[in-house]
Amino acid sequence: MNQPLMRLQGVSCAFGNNLALDSVSIEVQPGEITCLLGDNGAGKSTLIKIMSGVQRPTGGTIEFEGRPVRFESPRDAQLLGIGTVHQDVGLIPLISVARNFFLGSEPTIGWGPFRRLDHGAARRIALEQIAEMGIRRVHDADQLVGTMSGGERQALAIARALYFGARLLILDEPTAALGVKEAAIVIDQIKRARAKGVALVFITHNATHAMAVGDRFTVLMHGRVAAQFLKGEKTREQVLDLMAGGEQYTAMELAD
Numbered sequence: 001m002n003q004p005l006m007r008l009q010g011v012s013c014a015f016g017n018n019l020a021l022d023s024v025s026i027e028v029q030p031g032e033i034t035c036l037l038g039d040n041g042a043g044k045s046t047l048i049k050i051m052s053g054v055q056r057p058t059g060g061t062i063e064f065e066g067r068p069v070r071f072e073s074p075r076d077a078q079l080l081g082i083g084t085v086h087q088d089v090g091l092i093p094l095i096s097v098a099r100n101f102f103l104g105s106e107p108t109i110g111w112g113p114f115r116r117l118d119h120g121a122a123r124r125i126a127l128e129q130i131a132e133m134g135i136r137r138v139h140d141a142d143q144l145v146g147t148m149s150g151g152e153r154q155a156l157a158i159a160r161a162l163y164f165g166a167r168l169l170i171l172d173e174p175t176a177a178l179g180v181k182e183a184a185i186v187i188d189q190i191k192r193a194r195a196k197g198v199a200l201v202f203i204t205h206n207a208t209h210a211m212a213v214g215d216r217f218t219v220l221m222h223g224r225v226a227a228q229f230l231k232g233e234k235t236r237e238q239v240l241d242l243m244a245g246g247e248q249y250t251a252m253e254l255a256d
Contacts, residue, residue, distance in 0.1 A: 002029060002030065003065070003066055004027040004028055004029055004063075005029060005030050005064065005065060005167065005199045006027070006028040006051065006062070006064050006082075006168055006199070007025075007026075007027050007063040008024060008025060008026050008047075008050070008051070008061070008063075009025050009061050009062075010023045010024075010025055010060035010061065011023070011024045011025070011050060011057045011059065011060030011061075011062070012057060012058055012060055013046050013050060013055060013057050013058050013059075019223055020043055020046040020223050021043050021046050021047060021050075021057070021223045022223045022224045023059075023060065024043070024047060024060070024220070024224070024225055025060075025225065026047075026218050026225075026228075028168060028199045028201055029199060029215075029216070030167070030197055030198070030199045031194060031197045031198070031199065032194065032199060032200070032215040032216060033190060033194055033200045033201075033202050033213050033216075034200065034201050034202065034214070034215065034216050034217070034218065035202045035203075035204065035210040035213075035214035035216070036048070036201055036202065036203045037204065037205065037210055037217060037218065037219045037220070037242075037243055038205065038219060038221060038243065039205055039221070039243060040205070041222075042220040042221050042222065043220045043222070043223040043224075044220055046223075047220070048084065048172055048203055050062070050071075051077070051082065051168075051170060052071075052074055052077050052082055052084045052170055053071030053072070053073055053074040053075070053076050053077035053078075053082070054074055056070075064080055080168075081165050081166055081167035081168060082166070082167070082168045082170070083161035083162075083164070083166030083168070083169050084169075084170040084171075084172065085158055085161055085169065085170070085171050085172065085174060086172045087172055087173045087174065087176055087177065089153050089154055089157040091145045091153055091157060092145065093145050093146030094144060094145075094146060095144065096141060096142045096144060096145070097126050097127075097130070097138060097140075097141050097142070097143050097144075097145055097148070098119070098122040098123045098126040098127075098141035098142065101125070101129070101130075101156065101159070101160050102125075105164065106118075106122065107125070109121075122141070123141035123142070126141045127141050129160070129162075130155065130156060132192075133155045133158060133189050133192055134155070134185075134189065134192060135152055135155045135156075135185075137152065138152060149182055149185075150178045150179075150182045151181070151182035151184075151185030151186050152185065154174050154178075154189065155185060155189045158171070158174075158189045158190075159189075162193060162196065162198065166198065168198070168199045168201070169193060169198050169200050169201070170200075170201045170203070171190065171200060171201065171203065173204055174186050174202075175187070175204065175206060176205075176206070187209060187212055190202060190213050191213060194213075194215075202214065205243070207236055207239045207243060208236065210239070211236050211239065215230070216228070216229070216230050217229050217230070217231075217234075217239070219239070219242045219243060221242075221243075226242055
């Protein structure tokens with residue numbers, strides 16, 4: 001087995017007397033999709049905040065490429081190539097596709113007081129990257145993001161993260177608010193990112209979407225790992241049972 005790109009060992013996180021995560025261990029491999037499953041309140045959000053540098057753990061260790069790391073801020077995680085796409089994707093509906101794609105990192109031409117935004121390069125690159133992710137309906141980089149579908153917005157956010165060097169891409173409930181066709185677009189983007197060798201963490205409470213793309217799975221319940229398994233080791237029904245009653249299901253397996 002290849003060395004994990006990221007490894008969390010015995011990670012815990014407490015907020016006062018509330019233990020949000022309790023000794024969680026997880027490995028993320030390059031070119032694989034790790035699905036993080038669990039119902040609301042299972043600890044998924046806290047875990048991805050720790051992985052992306054937003055929240056510091058109160059216990060345990062984090063390794064990246066086999067080396068211990070400590071994130072003081074999200075910037076530290078970004079510098080290692082860890083990107084996060086949230087459910088609301090962080091796009092601004094009333095500005096263009098190109099401006100959203102390069103928001104905060106705009107390409108420029110000229111020098112000194114004559115430096116200015118390179119609109120041509122921004123438009124061209126944005127359209128190229130979106131097309132590479134399989135989005136063919138967007139032909140105008142000046143189109144407002146607010147006119148795009150939910151699946152297309154997710155694709156834009158994923159393409160942006162990959163373009164700026166994401167080696168580990170965390171996707172937080174990317175299909176939660178989407179219909180069947182829009183969710184299919186996002187699932188396709190996730191597969192395309194995996195094909196590029198990117199390590200992905202796919203957070204979802206939808207077992208069907210997870211089973212469609214996942215290579216390895218971690219089920220959280222009440223801040224603890226209820227189960228970990230590889231693709232093909234459990235059926236969709238077993239995964240649903242785990243998410244519904246994690247400890248009881250695991251105890252039954254151990255008894256067998």
